[in-house]
Amino acid sequence: MSFVSSHSPHGQSPLRTVQVLGGGDAGSSAHVRSLASGLVARGVRVTVCAPVEADHTYDFTGTGADHVHVPRSSDPGSVAVLREACRDADLVHAHGLHASFRAVLALSGRSTPLVVTWHNRAFAESAARIHLVRLLERRVVKAATVVLGTTSDLVERARRRGARDARLGAVALPGRRRAVDPDDPDRLRPKLLAELGATGRPLLVAVGSLDRERGYDVLLDAAHAWCRLDPVPMVLVAGEGPLRAELQRRIEDEALPVRLVGRRDDVTELLAAADLALLPSRWEPRSVLAQEALHAGVPLVATAVGGVPDLVGDAAELVPAGDAKALSDAVVRLLGDRERRESLRERGLRQAAGWPTEDETVAQVLCVYDELTQPRPLP
Known part of the structure; x- marks a missing residue:
């Protein structure tokens, strides 16, 4: 043609x-x-x-x-x-x-x-x-x-x-850049973890606008279970939106290990430092976060909605939308299973290699x- x-x-x-x-x-x-x-x-x-x-x-x-x-x-x-x-x-x-x-x-x-x-x-x-x-x-x-x-x-x-x-x-996924030096992928991680207050504890990263469809209310519900872990994970949410004040009040009132860090221009670097990426949305198209996470070899826990299942295949942990217990359980299992995390990392890189x-x-x-x-x- x-x-x-x-x-x-x-x-x-x-x-x-x-x-x-x-x-x-x-x-x-x-x-x-x-x-x-x-x-x-x-x-x-x-x-x-x-x-x-x-x-x-x-x-x-x-x-x-x-x-x-x-x-x-x-x-x-x-x-x-x-x-x-x-x-x-x-x-x-x-x-x-x-x-x-x-x-x-x-x-x-x-x-x-x-x-x-x-x-x-x-x-x-x-x-x-x-x-x-x-x-x-x-x-x-x-x-x-x-x-x-x-x-x-x-x-x-x-x-x-x-x-x-x-x-x-x-x-x-346009303009994807390497976040870290491929010869020394962990070089920047200690500094970034220190800046985020996450040294010595797992880092969970979610990215997206703070609105109803992103499911951050469910994420906060799930975070209660993570408070019982030792060490307690730090959950980082990058993005802005109309629910910021409401979410911040819940985080403070319920003493949740969650930080809202606003819009960031270093999301790729945040993902490179993360132990897990989280996508709790009620609906998602061809999620940029899911693509960035798999490209970076970061295990992903996501809701099985919209275009996510077709996008990630078997390279992520998928949970039902709106189910805080399923989300919290999946995170707890992954944090305690290094072999499963490594398997998801390898599957994610293979899945990403097949994207257009x-x-x-x-x-x-x-x-x-x-x-x-x-x-x-x-x-």
Whole structure:
């Protein structure tokens, strides 16, 4: 299969794509940057439509892509800006539900192919909100030419909503760096453990925004059992969010061995120092933490939700969501079983070696683009 590029042997003009990103969580934003970089390197013209703050953080223009500031969805002018940005696009690729819905509105009346990637599930608690999300999802998938889901359950969700073509989309873990010197992997660990107040005790690390879906209330419930261990593990939670004050009150009132350390730019280093990684979420897509943990050879205890089982296979301890006893028991067992921890470390490295690379992710997306675009004569 041939890809349309600026080096096309058929005299075609370069393919122009518009990547649409809403507010964008860290995973989807990093994916768009990786995708933009790979597409530009292959001769594709790329415009990233996203809030200016996202470009400051992820430097889309640094990949060689153009950036158009599109206000967040609450701004009534965002659709008009997006419509103009997509005016001469050969293909539009939107990431996430809200960005996709705005792309549908912006492309109304046009025949431009629309690819949609669902990186995550839209959460809603009230009945009215659940109904609204369902309506948005149906509108988006019925308008999209192709829907790519980052997990098999997201693909099935798109099909249930009426998608005519829904597929599993490869998504790599972008920009993974070695956290430590491979010739001396424990060199920085003593210093980091001392800084964290975890010298001489097991370190358990969880990473993610402090919201309901992350299951940190269950993590705190489970931490009661760990207080009886000797030495008592230190649980480190990296992230910020609306539940910080509530969680901090529980930690203090219940004297739990848990520290909330806010957002960190050294998560890879924290994982390298950890004895276990914890993922207690009520739902997860293609979890970045799970990927980082397995890449780093850190045993993972995670809930069997969303895309996690497919992602980790038999390379992690999986427990039911919302079950504090199952979570606490799994941690206690692993801390007391060095052989099992080593087995998970080896399995994790093998599992991670089979995940798609950034080049493979870009190649798959280009295959989709190639299907949906026709040769264009030079201007």
